[in-house]
Amino acid sequence: MNEHQLRIDLAACFRLFARLGMHEAVANHFSAAVSPDGKRFLMNRKWQHFSTIRASDLLLLDADSPPQTAAAGAVDPTAWAIHGQLHRRAPHIRVALHLHPVYATAISTLEDPAIKPIEQNTARYFNRVAVDGNFGGMADTEDEGARLIAQLQGKSRLMMGNHGVLVTAASIGEAFDDMYTLERACQILAIAYATCQPLKVLSDEVAEKTAQDWEGIRDFSVAHFEEMKRILDREDPSYAH
Template sequence: MNTLTRLRNMDSSEQTLRADLAAVFRMVARLDWHEGIANHFSVALPGPGRRFLMNRKWRHFSLMSASDLLLLDADDASVMTGTEAPDPTAWAIHGTMHRVLPNARCILHVHSPYATALSCLKDPRILPIDQTTARFFNRVSIDTGYTGMADEVDEGMRLAHVLGGNEVMMMGNHGVLVIGKSTAEAYDTLYHLERACRTLMLAYASGRELAVLSDGVAEQTARDWESFTDSSFTHLAEVRRILDRHEPDYID
């Protein structure tokens, strides 16, 4: 049975999750937010959220297909001793978060250029200087405890605690992590997060004083974004339309 036939015979919800996440990998590679063969995305299957899909070790984002994703169980650490063991850092972060954060249905972790640059500043806050940066006003956790590669469960627990009730974490001297209730919502958040960080870093680079929005305007703008979540599903659908035309093998 070939790969496409296997995918068509899967539970439709898993097939959709696989295709959506593969599409995100491909688009992130197109946007140059990946870093070599590192970084990881995952999405929970329907149910409690402990069974999840994640990219296998050392597969380039630009080549990712639906069938490449590993099906893992956050409660089964024995996978780390098998032939299909994921990257230890991925298991430490994603495996732990899928186990302890039921709201983290989709987890995206990247070292995208502008967000990573911002994470390396002494003050990595996303200041509200326009409509997109204001989306993240008072809605970002900041981790300042980087001590090296996160390859232990304890580090995953620490990061989950730092994230708290937010969906975005600036990982100081490291990168960013985004969670969402769906792949579409997580990707849309990541997309606008990188745009926001780009705008802020370019404004910083001008050397001119920033025109920061008032707290009231920033908060209202953030709330307006929160009532506009339906667009995230169309955003991902459009990403898939692009890939259907130019890289249709992502669904294999």
């Protein structure tokens, strides 16, 4: 996919998560690799509300070249720490979304932050989410970014304990749907916990089969994103400018 289309799709992703109420004021960041080696990437600028982001607003950065002078003021240090290190150290990752959505973040604060498989949305994440339990404040150094990326341990999602969640993927459409479903799964789990009734957790066999079934329908994720973009195209196409 060329840079122009990546800009349009990433801008749509920001707009859609704002509509879904999953943004965090003017914080949080998404990035998408542009170059084959993954080191040149697009990312949102510092403190711009998701609902206003356009394709032309996205910064083009190089993971090997920290932002200097005027450009440095446009890049949030926490964003550079996480996304800069990710695109430098994991070239196979093309897209990374970091959010503090309410339900996923609530689950991240539990002593056991595992997304227990109690239905098909939660089962999508069975044994497929890495967990970081060492929150130490704002992730604003390259060392902390490198530590967080190391926590993925071959997985594509990271439950950032007492913090939020990081989702990575091969495409923006897959990342969008994954983050959407992960938050949905955490909402279902949180409501189930709130009943104070014992959870009926699916067997490992059923949970694993369900997770594999999800992995077999990546085109579903892309279709979800494309349908959501069509809604934006009808209601507010300014994101693509």
